[in-house]
Amino acid sequence: MIIVNLDVMLAKRKMRSNELAERIGLTQANLSILKTGRAKAIRLNTLNAICRELHCTPGDILEYREEE
Numbered sequence: 001m002i003i004v005n006l007d008v009m010l011a012k013r014k015m016r017s018n019e020l021a022e023r024i025g026l027t028q029a030n031l032s033i034l035k036t037g038r039a040k041a042i043r044l045n046t047l048n049a050i051c052r053e054l055h056c057t058p059g060d061i062l063e064y065r066e067e068e
Contacts, residue, residue, distance in 0.1 A: 003063040004037045009054050024049035 010017055021031040026046065033039050034046075047058055054060075 001065050001067045002037075003065055004034060004039075004061065005063055006031075006035045006050070006061055009056055009060055013054050015054070020050070020053055023053045 017031055018028055021028045
């Protein structure tokens, strides 16, 4: 199972999700879907933009955990 730690990175960078959404050209609704782990996919361009703005790597945002 893939866990999305976007909210953790936003908190570490002291950035609000609406600010990130504006910076990367994503709607707040779509960023919320991604943040809550309800997204079925993420474009590499979007992941690249998130990492660029949060100064992190994809591994800081996405985590794999085996399902129990």
